[in-house]
Amino acid sequence: MTHQVLLYYTYTHVADPAYEVERQRGICQCLNLKGRILIAEEGINGTVEGTVEDTETYIKACGLDPIYKDVVWKRSEGTGDAFPKLVVKARQEIVSAHLGKGDVNPNETTGKRLSAEELHAWIRSDREFYIVDMRNDFEYAVGRFEGSVLPPIGNFRDLPAALPALEHLRNKTVVTVCTGGVRCEKASGFLLKNGFGDVYQLDGGIVTYMERYPNEDFKGALYVFDGRVTMSFNRSLPGYEMIGRCELCGAPSEHYENCANDECRRHIICCESCLPKDGSEPYCRRECSHLATAVA
Secondary structure (H helix, E strand, O other): OOEEEEEEEEEOOOOOHHHHHHHHHHHHHHOOOEEEEEEEOOEEEEEEEEEHHHHHHHHHHHOOOHHHOOOOOEEEEOOOOOOOOEEEEEOOOOOOOOOHHHOOOOOOOOOEEEOHHHHHHHHOOOOOOEEEEOOOHHHHOOEEEOOOEOOOOOOHHHHHHHHHHHHHHOOOEEEEEOOOOHHHHHHHHHHHHOOOOEEEEEOOHHHHHHHHOOOOOEEEOEEOOOOOOEEOOOOOOOOOOOOOEOOOOOOEOOOEEEOOOOOOOOEEEOOHHHOOOOOOOOOOOOOOHHHHHHHO
């Protein structure tokens, strides 16, 4: 492995986000790192790629500042071009939640942390609990925990509207999961603030579970928001199961495209056989499907 991707976040008070933006930009530029880092008063959320040596140096450089002391760094193999450039921005939130009256501060309210090892044991026990996936529907389509519940959310901001769909779990034990853990910090707190009594979050997210237990329980690939699109620690191992299905024909696939309708642009799985022969983008099978016939 020559390149490495680092995924990390921390909910902690950042006194001067603008200053931290400039500091992070300087560190990354010195180390030739590319990626996306969001900084707000509530914390920091980042994904960067570079050589293994440079990314490890980045971890050490961040570790010199106490605001990074609780970061759990998640490492995965990079491609060298996972990101086209470096983007470091100050934002109001490090996760675009906008949960309205149910908005939460994970530094004050969040679910109990459940380690990958603990969840692995729970799945193999007779304990009653429910895994609730807090990712978007298109992420869930290509990989998920067996038997997990997906609220009707096309975007994390849809969580308040989707709350009635989780009403039957209000008095149950719930474990929220997401890619690296950052969304679950807010999602689990949101459930607690809305009357759910026994709420956990998978510590370190799905990526940590996949690393510890490849080809177990989480089936398929993990959607990631960079040039790799999907990743897995287990594609090359026996037993890998592709669960993604082409929206147009139903064939197994993990290839993503955007709907060609500019007013839609929905992210869909589309196998290579269903791609338009002229190299254009496909139309999704929702209300946009009639446009494909009109264009043809």
